[in-house]
Amino acid sequence: MTSDSYSSITPAPHTRAGTPLLAGIDVGSTHCKALLCTPDGTVVARAARPTPRDAGRRTYDAEKLTGAALDALTDCVRTAGRPPDTVGLTGMAETGVPLDRHGAPVGPVLAWHDPAPAEHAETLRRRCGAAELHARTGVLPSAKVPLARWCWLREHHPERLSRMRQWAGAADLVARALTGRVGTDATFAQRSMAWEPGTDAAASGRWSPGLLAEAGLTPAHMPHVHPPGRPVGAVTRAVARRLGLRAGAQVVVAGHDHLVGAWIAGARRAGLAADSMGTAEAVLTVSGAPPDRAAAAAEGMSWGRHADGEHWITLAGMASSGALVEWFCDRFLHRPGTGRDGEGTPAPEPAARYEEFARLVDRCDPGRPPGRRPGSPSGITVEPYLQGRSAPRPDPGARLAVHGMAPSHGPADLALALLEGAAYQARWMADVQAELTGSTPRAVTLLGGSTRQRAWTALKAAVTPWTTEICTEPEAPALGAAAWGGAAIGVDPAGIRPATVPVRADGPAAAAHRDAYRDRFLPRVTGQHEGPEHAGSECTGSGQRRRTQDRQRRQRGEEESPQGKAAHP
Numbered sequence: 035m036t037s038d039s040y041s042s043i044t045p046a047p048h049t050r051a052g053t054p055l056l057a058g059i060d061v062g063s064t065h066c067k068a069l070l071c072t073p074d075g076t077v078v079a080r081a082a083r084p085t086p087r088d089a090g091r092r093t094y095d096a097e098k099l100t101g102a103a104l105d106a107l108t109d110c111v112r113t114a115g116r117p118p119d120t121v122g123l124t125g126m127a128e129t130g131v132p133l134d135r136h137g138a139p140v141g142p143v144l145a146w147h148d149p150a151p152a153e154h155a156e157t158l159r160r161r162c163g164a165a166e167l168h169a170r171t172g173v174l175p176s177a178k179v180p181l182a183r184w185c186w187l188r189e190h191h192p193e194r195l196s197r198m199r200q201w202a203g204a205a206d207l208v209a210r211a212l213t214g215r216v217g218t219d220a221t222f223a224q225r226s227m228a229w230e231p232g233t234d235a236a237a238s239g240r241w242s243p244g245l246l247a248e249a250g251l252t253p254a255h256m257p258h259v260h261p262p263g264r265p266v267g268a269v270t271r272a273v274a275r276r277l278g279l280r281a282g283a284q285v286v287v288a289g290h291d292h293l294v295g296a297w298i299a300g301a302r303r304a305g306l307a308a309d310s311m312g313t314a315e316a317v318l319t320v321s322g323a324p325p326d327r328a329a330a331a332a333e334g335m336s337w338g339r340h341a342d343g344e345h346w347i348t349l350a351g352m353a354s355s356g357a358l359v360e361w362f363c364d365r366f367l368h369r370p371g372t373g374r375d376g377e378g379t380p381a382p383e384p385a386a387r388y389e390e391f392a393r394l395v396d397r398c399d400p401g402r403p404p405g406r407r408p409g410s411p412s413g414i415t416v417e418p419y420l421q422g423r424s425a426p427r428p429d430p431g432a433r434l435a436v437h438g439m440a441p442s443h444g445p446a447d448l449a450l451a452l453l454e455g456a457a458y459q460a461r462w463m464a465d466v467q468a469e470l471t472g473s474t475p476r477a478v479t480l481l482g483g484s485t486r487q488r489a490w491t492a493l494k495a496a497v498t499p500w501t502t503e504i505c506t507e508p509e510a511p512a513l514g515a516a517a518w519g520g521a522a523i524g525v526d527p528a529g530i531r532p533a534t535v536p537v538r539a540d541g542p543a544a545a546a547h548r549d550a551y552r553d554r555f556l557p558r559v560t561g562q563h564e565g566p567e568h569a570g571s572e573c574t575g576s577g578q579r580r581r582t583q584d585r586q587r588r589q590r591g592e593e594e595s596p597q598g599k600a601a602h603p
Contacts, residue, residue, distance in 0.1 A: 053072055054072070055070050055078070055114065055116065055117070055118040056072070056118055056516040056519055056520040056525065057069070057070050057118035057120065057121045057122065057516055057519065058071070058122045058123075058124070058509075058511075058512040058513055058515035058517070058519065059106065059121065059124070059125075059208060060124050060509065060511040060512040060515060061099070061103050061125030061126060061205050061208060062085060062126060062291065063085060063145075063147070064084070064085055065083065065085055066099075066102040066105075067081070067082040067106060067511075067512050069081075069110060069509055069512045070516075071516050071530070073529065074530065075517070075529075075531065075532060079111075079113040080509060080512075081106045081107075081109035082106055084102065086099065086101075087145075091145075092144075092145050092147065092148040093143060093144060094129070094143040094145065094204075099143055099207065100207050104212075104277060107121070107277070107279075108277050108278060108279075111279065117274075117278060117283065118279070119284075120286065120522050120525075121212060121283060121284070121285045121286070121519055122286045122287075122288045122514075122515035122516050122517065122518045122519025122520070123205040123285070123286065123287050123288060123515055124205060124288045124289060124291045124294040124511045124512065124515040125203075125204045125291050126146055126291060127221075127225040127290045127292075128146035128178045128183075128203075128225050128226075129145050129146045129204045130143065130144060130203040130204065131143040132195065132197065132199075132200075132201060132202075133198065133199060133200045133201070133202050133210075133216065134197045134199055135199045137200075137216070140197045146178045150183075150186055151178075151179075152177040152182075153186075154186045154189070155179065156175070157185070158182060158185065162175075162248075164331065165331050168327065168330070168331040169327045169328070170230050170245075171226075171228070171229060171230060171242070172231055172336050172338040173224070173227050173338075174334065174336070175227065179226060179227040180225070181228045181245060181249060184201075184251060185249045188249050195249070195250065195251075198251075198255060200216055200255060200256070200257060201257060202218075202257060203218055203222050205218070205287050206218050206222070206287060209266045209267070211273070212267075212273055212279075213267030213270060213273075214267065215267040216257045216258075217259075217266035217287055218258070218259055218287050219259065219287045219290075220338075220339050220343065221293050221294075221338065221339060221340075221341055222287070223239065223257075223259050224239070225290060228241060228246050228251075228256070229242065231338050238261070238343075239259065241259075260286075260287065262341065262343040262518060263519075263521025264286065264522070265284040265285055265286050265522040266285050266287055267284075268281075268282045268284055269281055269285060284523060285519070286515075286519040288514060288517075288518035288519065289341050290341070292318065293318070293340060293347060294510075294511050294515055295308075295310055295482075295511035296318055296341075296479070296510075297514055298507070298510050298513050298514030298517055298532065299479045299481045299505035299510050300477075300479045300503070300505070300531060300534060301318065302340075302342065302528070304320055304321050304345060304473065305320070305475060305476045306475060306476060306477055307320065307464055307467070307475040307477070307478040308478065308481060309478055309481070309494070310481055310482045311355060311356065311480060311482040311490075312356050312483050312484060313355065313356040313357050314354070314357070315351065315355030315356075315456070315460065316349060316351050316352075317350050317351075317352075317460055317463040317464055318348065318349045319347065319348050319464065319468065319470075320340060320345050320346070320347055321346045321347070321471040321473070322346070323346060325337050325348045325470035326470050329469070330348060330470050333350075333425055333426040334423075334426060334427070334428035335348050335349060335425050335466070335467065336348070336349045337349070348471055350424070350425040350426070350463040350466070351424050351425065352418075352423075352424070352456070352463070353421045353424065354418060354419060354420035354421055355418075355484065356483070356484045357421075358420065358434075358453075358455075359391055359484075359487070361420060362448070362449055362452055363391055366445050366449075367387070367391065368387070388486065388487065391449060391487075392487055392489060394449050395446065395449050395453065395489045396489065397446045398412065398446050398447060408489070408493050408495075408496040408543050408544065408547060409450075410542075410543050411547055412443070412447045412448075412450045412454060413443070414438050414443060414450075414454075415438050415451070415455070415554045415555055416435070416436055416437075416452055416455030417432065417433075417435040417436075417455065417558055418455035419434055420433070420434050423559075425463060425466070426463060426466040427559075427560065432559075436448070437554075438554075450489070453489060453493055454493055454547070455555070457490065457496075457497050457547075458497060458555040458556075459559075460494060461494075461497045461498055462555075464478065464498070474499075475500050476500060477502070477503060478500055478501070478502055479504070479505055479534060480502065480503065480504045480505065480537075481505040482510075485504050485505070491504055491537050492539055493539075493547065495537040495538060496539035496543065496544040496547040497547045497548055497551050501536065502537045502539075503535060503536050504535045505533075505534055506533045506535060507532035507533075510532065513530065514527075516530075517529075
C-alpha cells in the first residue's frame with residue numbers, strides 16, 4: 035500500500051457467517067474507496083487506494099483504474115475475513131472510454147475535467163440550442179459531457195471512435211472487470227447529454243438517436259441502462275478465484291456518486307435536499323416532478339432522475355468549495371517551496387493543513403467553543419469563485435473577489451470570510467432550487483469530507499432557515515452503492531440509513547449571518563450593489579462583468595444566453 039492507502043475494521047457483533055455482506059465501491063477522481071457492511075448498514079471494513087492518473091492528469095489507464103478499485107475491495111475482504119454477497123458501484127460521472135468488439139479499452143480512460151472538448155460543446159450549443167438540449171437531456175452543453183467528447187474523438191482520434199463498439203463509464207469498467215458484462219444506471223446515462231430521461235412519471239428514459247448521430251454513433255454503441263438495484267451480472271469464477279471473491283455474487287451499478295451519496299444520507303423524498311461538500315460542492319433538491327426546465331437552464335442547473343428512479347433532482351455545482359481552503363493554505367499558511375534551502379515551507383499532510391486552518395478560524399471568536407456555534411460575521415464579503423460560477427446566474431468570468439477588508443482584519447478574518455462566502459453561495463443555490471421546484475426544503479443534509487470543518491457547518495446552519503444535519507458516514511457514496519447492491523438479493527436499500535447529527539444555530543449571530551447573506555452577499559453576486567468603492571476596485575463584481583459581456587454579445591449579434599459557455603454540474 036502507498037501512504038495514501040488505508041484499511042480498517044469496525045467491530046460488528048452481527049457479522050456471523052449467515053449474515054449477508056454488502057460491498058460498495060466508489061470510483062473517485064482522487065481515491066477509489068470500498069467498504070463492506072451488513073444489511074442494517076453496519077460497516078465492518080473499509081479501504082481506499084489512490085486513483086492512478088496518467089502524467090497529464092486528464093486520463094487514466096483503464097487497467098490501473100479498475101485495479102485500484104478492486105484492490106480496495108480485496109483489502110476489505112481480507113480485513114473482514116470473507117467475501118461479499120453483492121457488490122454495488124458508484125463513482126465519478128462523465129469519465130469513460132470506448133471499448134472495442136472484444137471489450138478491450140480503445141485508448142486511455144478520458145477524465146470528466148479535461149477541457150479539450152469545449153469547442154465541440156460550443157458547436158453543439160449552436161447547432162442544437164442550449165435550452166433545447168437542456169430540456170431534452172437535463173444538462174447544458176459543456177466540455178465535460180460525453181457527447182462533446184465523442185464529437186472531439188471523431189475529429190481528433192477517428193481511429194478510436196471507429197473501433198468503438200460500446201462506451202463504458204468508470205464504474206461500468208469495474209462492473210465489466212467483475213462480470214464480463216457492461217451495463218450502467220440512468221443517473222450516469224443522464225450526464226452524457228445523449229440520454230432523454232423523459233418527464234412522464236412512468237417514463238424510463240432512452241438513448242437519443244438524433245443526438246448520438248452528432249458524433250456518428252447510435253444507441254447500439256451505448257451501455258444497457260439497468261433499473262435501480264438490477265444487477266449487470268454476477269462475479270465470474272475466474273475473477274472470484276483471482277480476487278478471493280464469491281462466484282455468482284451480484285454486481286449492481288448504483289449510479290452517480292453525488293446522487294447515491296445524497297440518497298443514502300437521507301435526501302430521499304420531495305422537499306429534502308443534500309449538500310455534498312468536498313473540493314467541489316454539489317447542492318441538490320429532491321422533487322416529485324421535474325423542475326421548471328427553462329428556468330433551470332437559465333440558472334445553470336441540471337435536472338434528472340434520482341438514484342431511486344422514482345423522484346427527480348435539481349442539481350447545482352460549485353467548483354471551488356474546499357478548493358478555497360486549499361487556496362488559502364497555499365497562499366497564507368504554507369508557501370510552496372523547498373523549506374530549508376529555498377523559499378516557502380513544505381506543506382503538511384492534508385489533515386494537518388485543515389486542522390491548522392480550523393484553529394485559525396476559531397481565533398476570530400476565542401470566547402466561543404471551537405466550531406460549536408457561529409460567531410458574528412467577519413464584516414468581509416467574499417465572492418467565492420476561483421474558476422467562474424456555474425450556478426445560479428452562470429458567469430464563467432466570475433473570479434474570487436474580496437470586499438470590505440479593513441486594516442483591522444487579518445488572516446483569520448479572511449479565512450472565516452472564505453467559509454462565509456461558500457456557505458452563502460450554497461444557500462443561494464438551495465434558494466433558487468426551491469423556486470425551481472416550488473417547495474422550500476424541509477431539511478438539508480451535509481455530507482463529504484469538508485463537514486469536518488465544524489465552523490463551516492455551523493455557518494451553513496446559521497444562514498439557512500431550514501433544519502441542517504450532518505451525515506456521520508464519511509463514505510456515503512460507497513455505503514449507498516452497497517445498499518443498492520443489496521437490492522439485487524432482496525435487501526431493502528431504504529433499510530440502511532447512516533446516523534445524522536443536527537446542527538443548530540440561532541440567536542443574534544445567526545440572524546446577523548442571514549442579514550449579511552441578504553444585504554451584502556446577494557447584492558454583490560447579482561450585480562445589484564453600487565457603492566463608491568465598486569468603480570475603482572480590482573474586485574469588480576460579477577454583475578458588472580455580465581453587463582459588459584451582454585453588451586459585447588449584442589454588438590457581435592450573438593444571442594444573449596447566460597448558459598452558453600459556463601461550466602455546469
